[in-house]
Amino acid sequence: MERGRVAILVGSKGRGSNMEAIVRASQEPGFPMEVAVVFAPSDTAPAIERAQSLGVPVVVLPSEPEAFAQSLLREMAERNVDLLCLAGYMRLIPASVVEALRGRILNIHPALLPKFGGKGMYGMRVHEAVLAAGETESGATVHFVNERYDEGDILIQRRVPVLPNDTPETLAARVLEQEHRAYPEAIRIWWERYGKGRKASL
Numbered sequence: 324m325e326r327g328r329v330a331i332l333v334g335s336k337g338r339g340s341n342m343e344a345i346v347r348a349s350q351e352p353g354f355p356m357e358v359a360v361v362f363a364p365s366d367t368a369p370a371i372e373r374a375q376s377l378g379v380p381v382v383v384l385p386s387e388p389e390a391f392a393q394s395l396l397r398e399m400a401e402r403n404v405d406l407l408c409l410a411g412y413m414r415l416i417p418a419s420v421v422e423a424l425r426g427r428i429l430n431i432h433p434a435l436l437p438k439f440g441g442k443g444m445y446g447m448r449v450h451e452a453v454l455a456a457g458e459t460e461s462g463a464t465v466h467f468v469n470e471r472y473d474e475g476d477i478l479i480q481r482r483v484p485v486l487p488n489d490t491p492e493t494l495a496a497r498v499l500e501q502e503h504r505a506y507p508e509a510i511r512i513w514w515e516r517y518g519k520g521r522k523a524s525l
């Protein structure tokens with residue numbers, strides 16, 4: 324059976340752990356999509372080495388927004404990619420890309436959106452805010468990307484408890500474990516619901 328094709332856009336400073344979780348899941352028998360390419364926003368991104376050691380092709384994109392958008396869309400088309408997954412990418416995706424790929428871009432966020440999202444809410448700041456608010460649970464959210472930070476429709480969430488002695492670091496680690504499950508699960512769901520029927524016309 325023909326598999327769908329995913330591209331992953333990592334962050335310029337990100338570890339690439341979600342990228343790795345997706346690549347490993349895609350290598351399991353029966354997973355409906357394969358990872359066609361990893362996009363990096365800078366040639367110093369730590370995730371590049373990780374992607375290469377997993378045997379996935381890496382393309383470094385230019386940083387100027389217009390050139391970034393053009394290269395990204397060209398590479399997606401040339402490589403016959405169905406779905407773009409953001410994994411640690413911090414900047415806003417150019418509107419031209421969102422427009423061209425509407426419904427075909429996902430992001431992962433380390434909290435239960437719509438809470439604790441938006442501009443400036445990233446990394447440890449998210450977990451600090453969750454603890455400061457006295458929340459009893461947190462989690463991971465995979466959502467569609469639109470023109471605004473963290474506001475697209477939610478595809479799935481996985482929850483974790485916030486424990487009495489949690490620090491931002493312990494909470495982040497518990498959430499990250501769920502992120503690594505949530506992203507492959509979300510990709511499966513996306514393919515079933517939106518991808519496979521459209522493959523021919525994409």
Ligand code: GRF
Nearest residue numbers: 337338339340341411431433
């Ligand atoms: C993750 O916590 C993700 O939710 C957020 O950025 C972080 C990326 O981590 N968007 P990694 O690079 O995948 O390890």
